[in-house]
Amino acid sequence: MFSLMYGFWKYMFSKTEFHVLILGIDKAGKTTLLEKLKELYLNLEGLPPDRIVPTVGLNIGRIEVGNAKLVFWDLGGQPGLRSIWEKYYEEAHAVIYVVDANAPARFEDSKSALEKVLRHQDLQGAPLLILANKQDLASAVSAEEVARYLDLKKLDERLYMFEAVSGFDGRGIKGSVDWLVDAMERSKRSEMLRSRTPAA
Ligand SMILES: Nc1nc2c(ncn2[C@@H]2O[C@H](COP(=O)(O)OP(=O)(O)OP(=O)(O)O)[C@@H](O)[C@H]2O)c(=O)[nH]1
Numbered sequence: 001m002f003s004l005m006y007g008f009w010k011y012m013f014s015k016t017e018f019h020v021l022i023l024g025i026d027k028a029g030k031t032t033l034l035e036k037l038k039e040l041y042l043n044l045e046g047l048p049p050d051r052i053v054p055t056v057g058l059n060i061g062r063i064e065v066g067n068a069k070l071v072f073w074d075l076g077g078q079p080g081l082r083s084i085w086e087k088y089y090e091e092a093h094a095v096i097y098v099v100d101a102n103a104p105a106r107f108e109d110s111k112s113a114l115e116k117v118l119r120h121q122d123l124q125g126a127p128l129l130i131l132a133n134k135q136d137l138a139s140a141v142s143a144e145e146v147a148r149y150l151d152l153k154k155l156d157e158r159l160y161m162f163e164a165v166s167g168f169d170g171r172g173i174k175g176s177v178d179w180l181v182d183a184m185e186r187s188k189r190s191e192m193l194r195s196r197t198p199a200a
């Protein structure tokens, strides 16, 4: 009887944990975005942008949205650090790919790094949220334009969305996180990862 009630209690009150990888080339704004997420969802003051340095290791952030616990993994995007990304693929439920929408000169690098991410077997079926970041700058291009530049093929099977955001003023972030949570809850990949986790 106790175990039945405990099982029911767990079903009702336990939250599903999702791992979200934040990727993108160097200076795209990944860590600034992570600090903004903490500020928006935890009411904590995030690190001010001028205190954020290029990432070499891993930054972790945790937030809760509705019934979901999100764990963000933010990695460094410098060319020599990108080979580390794949070590996190197997455990990731979804990917946020950040693009500096104010730096067209770097779109090509951003596109080829993303194509490599999407080709990797270990990330099969992971929902993809592509953020056209730095929208607070007047010269930043729109999410539609970023989508045109990236010109991604073979996305049909994958849940994906492009969104215009700013890690400085926070615009677009909550809406895209809502989309991501919904996508992860619906995704077959989450089901697959769940079935691999031994029951507690
Ligand atoms: N205007 C503007 N600048 C931003 C925004 N987000 C980040 N930046 C600036 O862009 C630069 C890079 O930001 P980071 O957050 O360190 O970028 P990153 O993607 O984490 O870089 P790596 O850790 O090297 O991969 C910094 O000078 C930030 O202040 C934004 O939304 N708007």
Ligand SMILES: [Mg+2]
Residues within 6 Å of the ligand: 030, 031, 032, 053, 054, 055, 074, 075, 076, 077
């Ligand atoms: Mg960083």
